Amino acid sequence: MKKNIVIIATGGTIAGESNSKGYDSGVLTVERLLESVPQLSGLAEFEAIQFCNIGSQDMNFSTLQKLVQLIQEKCDRTEIDGVVVIHGTDTMEESTFFCDLVIDTDKPIVFTGSMRPNSSLSADGPLNIYNAVLAASSEQLHGYGVVVCLNGEIHSARTVLKSHTTSVGTFISPVSGVIATIVGNALFCQSKYRRLRSPFIRSQLQDLIPFPRVDIFYGYTAMNEDLIEYSVSQGAKGIILAGMGNGNVNKSVVDCCVRLAAAGICVVRASRVANGPVVRNLEIDDSLCGFVVSGNLSPQKARVLVMIALQTGVSMNEIQKLFYELG
Ligand code: GLU
Numbered sequence: 001m002k003k004n005i006v007i008i009a010t011g012g013t014i015a016g017e018s019n020s021k022g023y024d025s026g027v028l029t030v031e032r033l034l035e036s037v038p039q040l041s042g043l044a045e046f047e048a049i050q051f052c053n054i055g056s057q058d059m060n061f062s063t064l065q066k067l068v069q070l071i072q073e074k075c076d077r078t079e080i081d082g083v084v085v086i087h088g089t090d091t092m093e094e095s096t097f098f099c100d101l102v103i104d105t106d107k108p109i110v111f112t113g114s115m116r117p118n119s120s121l122s123a124d125g126p127l128n129i130y131n132a133v134l135a136a137s138s139e140q141l142h143g144y145g146v147v148v149c150l151n152g153e154i155h156s157a158r159t160v161l162k163s164h165t166t167s168v169g170t171f172i173s174p175v176s177g178v179i180a181t182i183v184g185n186a187l188f189c190q191s192k193y194r195r196l197r198s199p200f201i202r203s204q205l206q207d208l209i210p211f212p213r214v215d216i217f218y219g220y221t222a223m224n225e226d227l228i229e230y231s232v233s234q235g236a237k238g239i240i241l242a243g244m245g246n247g248n249v250n251k252s253v254v255d256c257c258v259r260l261a262a263a264g265i266c267v268v269r270a271s272r273v274a275n276g277p278v279v280r281n282l283e284i285d286d287s288l289c290g291f292v293v294s295g296n297l298s299p300q301k302a303r304v305l306v307m308i309a310l311q312t313g314v315s316m317n318e319i320q321k322l323f324y325e326l327g
Helices: 030-035 038-042 061-075 092-102 125-136 226-233 251-262 299-311 316-326
Strands: 003-011 044-054 082-086 109-112 146-150 153-156 180-183 186-189 214-218 238-243 266-271
Touching: 003 030, 003 061, 003 125, 030 044, 030 125, 038 125, 044 061, 044 125, 061 082, 061 092, 082 125, 092 109, 092 146, 092 299, 109 125, 125 146, 125 180, 214 226, 214 299, 226 238, 226 251, 238 251, 238 299, 251 266, 266 299, 266 316, 299 316
Parallel strands: 003 044, 003 082, 082 109, 109 146, 214 238, 238 266
Antiparallel strands: 146 153, 153 180, 180 186
């Protein structure tokens, strides 16, 4: 029997159309996108919803909360087998991780998009949509949490990283590798990875409360700390350092962040390097400085976790534990 899949479109390059210079994201409707994949009707029954139509660089947390509510509502219906979300690739890492932390279901939730606009030669969108519906219909993906499906590969929201500005094979999962590969109509699972239980499940679904401001600062030679101070003076409650190597920053930045941590700001050391964890107390004494390390989470995912943790009132002492448990 065919599975029942909900397809929720939010925009992105996949819904893009060429203009005289390049292309505009988020132009085509979900109906138009699905017309380019007539093979879908042989694969699943589906309901298509146009949730919004934006480039994902314009995604924000209040829209994401509404998206979470919609996905949760669909997953709670017994007749629904899985959900596909069509989304721009630029912020897919953050959106999928956010959804993974708060949605309560074992059903597959599969984000897809494309790197080439719908009107381009050899557009990758139609096959990505087909594969995403195939993945959302698959029993094999139950319990893996929110995943990203592009270019015939399935990645966990926890590990996925956009690694190339324009290539159709942009998504990678450093260290852990892919969950599964799709060839034709077959899904080959390569990972025993299962979703880790998040303490935030359903916690964001009741109220659309604004999130605290958390800013990311990129590390570089002779970095200046004054913008970090400025960000806190403007209301930031969390600072994520995309530090060098194992999350290192120069002494003046460390000193500034020690002062901020003592004043109750959540300071997280993440890394500008794509591969490998940020480890505690190597060159910087995090225990003494009052810092948190991001473990396996990239700066952009560390920011999502800190925003949710601070909004739900998690204590500073508990935040490091969360990174170890969820990253
Ligand atoms: N800016 C676009 C977006 O994220 C480009 C990326 C894409 O969709 O591939 O929506």
